[in-house]
Amino acid sequence: MSDTTEKPAGGMNRRDFLKAGLAAGGAAAFGGAAAAAENDPLITEVQDWNRYLGAGVQAAPYGVPSEHEPHVVRCDVEWLTASTESSVNFTPLHELDGIITPNGLCFERHHGGVADIAPADHRLMINGLVDTPLVFTMQNLMRFPRENRVYFLECAANSGMEWRGSQFNGCQYTHGMVHCVMYTGVPLKLLLEEAGVKANGKWLLAEGADAAAMTHSIPMEKALDDCLVAFKMNGEALRPEQGYPLRLWVPDWEGNMWGKWLRQLEVGDEPWQQREETSKYTDLLASGKARRFTWVMDPKSIITNPSPQMPITHGKGPLVISGLVWSGNGQIKRVYVSIDGGRNWKTARIDGPSFFKALHRFYLDIEWDGSPLLLQSRALDEHGFYQPTKNELRAERGENSIYHNNSVQTWHVKEDGTVENVEVS
Numbered sequence: 001m002s003d004t005t006e007k008p009a010g011g012m013n014r015r016d017f018l019k020a021g022l023a024a025g026g027a028a029a030f031g032g033a034a035a036a037a038e039n040d041p042l043i044t045e046v047q048d049w050n051r052y053l054g055a056g057v058q059a060a061p062y063g064v065p066s067e068h069e070p071h072v073v074r075c076d077v078e079w080l081t082a083s084t085e086s087s088v089n090f091t092p093l094h095e096l097d098g099i100i101t102p103n104g105l106c107f108e109r110h111h112g113g114v115a116d117i118a119p120a121d122h123r124l125m126i127n128g129l130v131d132t133p134l135v136f137t138m139q140n141l142m143r144f145p146r147e148n149r150v151y152f153l154e155c156a157a158n159s160g161m162e163w164r165g166s167q168f169n170g171c172q173y174t175h176g177m178v179h180c181v182m183y184t185g186v187p188l189k190l191l192l193e194e195a196g197v198k199a200n201g202k203w204l205l206a207e208g209a210d211a212a213a214m215t216h217s218i219p220m221e222k223a224l225d226d227c228l229v230a231f232k233m234n235g236e237a238l239r240p241e242q243g244y245p246l247r248l249w250v251p252d253w254e255g256n257m258w259g260k261w262l263r264q265l266e267v268g269d270e271p272w273q274q275r276e277e278t279s280k281y282t283d284l285l286a287s288g289k290a291r292r293f294t295w296v297m298d299p300k301s302i303i304t305n306p307s308p309q310m311p312i313t314h315g316k317g318p319l320v321i322s323g324l325v326w327s328g329n330g331q332i333k334r335v336y337v338s339i340d341g342g343r344n345w346k347t348a349r350i351d352g353p354s355f356f357k358a359l360h361r362f363y364l365d366i367e368w369d370g371s372p373l374l375l376q377s378r379a380l381d382e383h384g385f386y387q388p389t390k391n392e393l394r395a396e397r398g399e400n401s402i403y404h405n406n407s408v409q410t411w412h413v414k415e416d417g418t419v420e421n422v423e424v425s
């Protein structure tokens, strides 16, 4: 970064860093790096990893994370659901950086366990109001032109447990029902064209091959617009828990629409009124009426670091505040960070690839003076739509809801660096 580079709002440029270093006697310039210590055995003595040969190739034919990272895992909350087969676990957002979720860390949400399907045994049928009902094998699907897209998938119930007050101490639990993956698949439009949708074919019923089936209606305009039938995630085959060998991919819409283990698409002239679109995935308002078909995921953001599972352990000085921002409702225009509970806001710096309707990574680099902080982030999209505060959302939607909580999250950073989930009014 040169001295002429625009200074990121609230952050430090290189010259500031150098000044900060000089002020501290030259010893604490970059992120508090210490002056070379003469008696540090990690520098002065030859270590085992330097003295002996390491493991050879093929020690791990399928690579796994370092043994020093056992805590970077998906976690579930036992009391939340009656059984592990109809349950959810959470992406460890606080341990990740950048925008891509590694395949083994993508949260899982299934209603009837993980279906175990050999690709050779899998079939996708398109029937109903079509000229020619068709059945595709995986091999058939592999011969259609493919597309690659990086998109987020968020469960409609993400942050749902926080609706009536702060509950979980960690962004993994409050916001971890989201992942962001590069999918490879065939545009659904091509398959529907192959079958020939009749003029009165206005809706699709998608069905999974798992025990839950998870049938739900999708309007034809969406199906013909940007849906994919996906078989790869981050370059490799879908993981079983993500719908291997085939899943529906419905960008910017709530996760329940992304049918896993996809086996049937029936074309009809009206929605089917299935369980998953009547009793579930509707938003009960204070009036007793429910909003239906609230598919789009609104702008949302979360500070992942510091956060309750990721306290500040390095004391005062340079602090990297990091987080994620996303929106299914158009482009993210800006993300703001407040360190004083929403009184003052600074524009955070979005860094790295920033794909339309994917997760975006933001940073705000500050000097922490060791005093308590009330950390918040707030997204703004291209339509001028702001992420609401918790109270603004409750005023609009009451407190009966589970789904579509995109309100601003507050983390209370204490003087000792520990962090707690709180609400400010």
Ligand SMILES: Nc1nc2c(c(=O)[nH]1)N[C@H]1C(S)=C(S)[C@@H](COP(=O)(O)O)O[C@H]1N2
Residues within 6 Å of the ligand: 106, 107, 108, 109, 110, 111, 112, 153, 154, 155, 156, 179, 207, 208, 209, 210, 212, 213, 214, 241, 242, 243, 254, 255, 256, 257, 258, 259, 260, 261, 262
């Ligand atoms: N067939 C089938 N598809 C399904 C589900 C399911 O239980 N069965 N769960 C849905 C829900 S509610 C969500 S949030 C997403 C979760 O996708 P993931 O497990 O890849 O994170 O899959 C959706 N697709």
Ligand SMILES: [Mo]
Residues within 6 Å of the ligand: 109, 154, 155, 156, 157, 255, 256
């Ligand atoms: Mo979901």
